[in-house]
Amino acid sequence: MSYTGDLTTLLTLGFYVLAIFYVIFSVILYYHWMQYAVDARVRNLSLAVYFLATIPLLGLVGVMIFVA
Secondary structure, X not given: OOHHHHHHHXXXXXXXXXXXXXXXXXXXXXXXXXHHOOOHHHHHHHHHHHHHHHHHHHHHHHHHHHHO
């Protein structure tokens, strides 16, 4: 296997590990927001901003890794 193949495999594995950490962090964050938030409107806005900002970034990282 060439060096490029090894690097691609490592990048792919790194992306999957990053995606797993993102899911775990998001579930914990969601739980805490739902349990401890005082204002429902602010809670929903915060959740929307978080997911609308981070999901495209994670997608962009995935595209960059799989295209490289």
